[in-house]
Amino acid sequence: MASLLDLWRAVLPAARPVGSGAAFDAAGAEARAAGREVGWVRVLQARVPAFVALDPQDLAILPEPALAALTAAGAIDPPTLVEAIAAAGAAAVVLLGDEPLRGPLALAAERAERLSLPALFMAASDGVLLERAVIGFLLDARGELERQAGRLEAELERLALADAGLEAQAAEVASFLGAGVAIEGPGGEPLAVHAAPARTETRSDAARYLAHPERVSLRVRLADLGSLAILGDGPPSELQRVVTARVAGLLALSIGRERASRAGPAGRVRAEALPAGGPPWVVLMARQLLPGLEASGAEREAARERLRRLAPARRLLLRGDISSLEYRLALAPEARDPFGLTVGARMATLLERAVAVSRPFADPGQRALAEAEARATLETFEALGRPPQVARADRLPAYRLLGNLHNLPAGRRQAEELLAPLLTGRPSAQARRLDTLRAVLDAPDLVQAAARLGVHRNTLTYRLSRIEAQTGWQLDEPDLKFLLGLSLRLMHGAQTMAAEEPPPR
Structure with a gap:
């Protein structure tokens, strides 16, 4: 029993x-x-x-x-x-x-x-x-665990023979175990990360892993080529231990095969995994799986199909599948837009979420580093609480600086003093004034600011005139705009920290 x-x-x-x-x-x-x-x-x-x-x-x-x-x-x-x-x-x-x-x-x-x-x-x-x-x-518990592991091993062998790649193998392991899975390179860099499609809680495990890769339930070495990590906080199950030991050798061979498949004569790297229109290339990345915004597999596949049409096939390659944590695009940008910001903006509009763009790279072997750079940029930018738009990896230090504003001594108190003229009346009126000011300061012009707020430009102009009359500010003064933007970020950072604090016991 x-x-x-x-x-x-x-x-x-x-x-x-x-x-x-x-x-x-x-x-x-x-x-x-x-x-x-x-x-x-x-x-x-x-x-x-x-x-x-x-x-x-x-x-x-x-x-x-x-x-x-x-x-x-x-x-x-x-x-x-x-x-x-x-x-x-x-x-x-x-x-x-x-x-x-x-x-x-x-x-x-x-x-x-x-x-x-x-x-x-x-x-x-x-x-x-x-x-x-x-x-x-x-x-026969142990015998059945070995039989289960054998079933997975046979499926991974089939995928390897079909040259499906590490993404498909990680997805198969995650689906089989009902757990988040990461296949890592020799330096611990994630090569493929997947949540289990049927277990929504594994998406949080995967997101937590990307922020803290050392926190895993189980990590098994794949020879000297990398590791297989089972994601989560709890101890691993006996099935997970048996399966990971059983498939470790096969996954190690797959990593070596994928590495070798990118190498030509004298170890030179070929560019099959990147659009033929490059170099250079950039990586564009956005969240595919978002906690609280669960989309069906059909909806995610439809979104992926729309992403494929953002640029011609020789310039764009969509990586992963519907169970990947992120939408990841490799793009060969046009000469007039070397960062791919135009495609990134269209991607952000289509998905209604932030998009990160890596710095351009010319060596195909740097794709994994570009993905890691885009992922770090996306995580930092999302923490700022800004509306969906394009975040650039070359501005990552600036995003990190903005994210640390809440550490300024007396920063929130001074921000509240500057914004005090707007913090009067009903809470809904205060929120509307702050949202209006934030949209105007973040957007390049009033048309886009009005679009972000979902109001007509004339309505926005009227709101701004009321704010200037109420505060005595001249919102076209560069120094004032900088200080107001800084104050809004200080207040947002303090509110975010307060919301994340555990309730008193």
């Missing part, structure tokens, strides 16, 4: 808990699963009786095709079925189907939540294969 948590981690790592609230998030679901024992497994059949037997501590697997067929025939009602499973003392139910949950599966999930019966959802349809894996684990 095994705990539901051990079974989940070993055989169902890509499954996600079903339900809402603290009891059904990743941590709450794992806590509940740790206290449940699984004695056997039963699979719903598309006939009557639907289960041959159902005993206490059984794991009930409900494949969507069988559940839909029984429901359509009037043989069962999904909520009533789940009630019977719970009454029998089952350990949990596993729902197999396609995203999003709908129809009979959604009804079953809703009733399981009401009954506080643990429910997991997995994007799969073959209940028989899953049944065999569960039985294998219950009878």
Whole structure:
């Protein structure tokens, strides 16, 4: 007999808990699963009786095709079925189907939540294969872990033979383990970072890794060519340990192969991974996966298709896939726009989020460094809380300087004194004045400032005249504009820090 948590981690790592609230998030679901024992497994059949037997501590697997067929025939009602499973003392139910949950599966999930019966959802349809894996684990845990690792190893071999690259292999490992994964180079630089598509919490793990690469759940050396990192705060599962040890050699060969494939005679690097229109090239980067703004796979693919049309194919190459953390474009910029800022601006408008542009580079071997430079620029720029626009890597020191303004002694107090004429009246009126001033100071002209605010230019002009009348300021004075912009950033930095402070206990 095994705990539901051990079974989940070993055989169902890509499954996600079903339900809402603290009891059904990743941590709450794992806590509940740790206290449940699984004695056997039963699979719903598309006939009557639907289960041959159902005993206490059984794991009930409900494949969507069988559940839909029984429901359509009037043989069962999904909520009533789940009630019977719970009454029998089952350990949990596993729902197999396609995203999003709908129809009979959604009804079953809703009733399981009401009954506080643990429910997991997995994007799969073959209940028989899953049944065999569960039985294998219950009878021979270590042997089943090795079989699971062998399945992943075979899939990675297939991808390697198809020359799919490290991005595809990282995505496969992440999807298989239900965890964020990073394949790193010999210096610790990320070569490919992926979250698990079905586990939204792994996106936060991946974002945290990019900011603090030393914080991982498990890191395994890939010979002297790099490392494989399993992302997260908790200890690694036994499946993760077995899998990483099993596939480490194959991934090391893939890193070496990718490095060799870029090298021509005498070790010279070829440029197959970059647009033919270069050199030079630049890297453009924006967030693809944003916490709280979950887009479906179809929506992300549609956005990627629009990005591909930002420039001709000989000048633009879109890297990664829909499960990558970022949109990453390699661009051969035109001579009149050597930084690719025009394409970057169109990308920011299309995605409605900030875009970072690396400095131009001519050596194909510097692509990974350009991506790291763009990523650092993006993270620093996003922390400033500025509206979506293009951030340039050659201005990274300036962004970092702005981000550290809150460390100025008495900086916030002096900023509030300067902005005091605007900080009167209702909070909504104060916020509108500050937003208006910030938009005017950040935008190159009133037309773009009005567009950012979503108002007509005449409305913006009227608001500015009211601010000047109320404060006595002349907003065309360069020194005053600089000081007002500095004060707004000081206040924003202080507010951000206050919001991130943990509540008092």
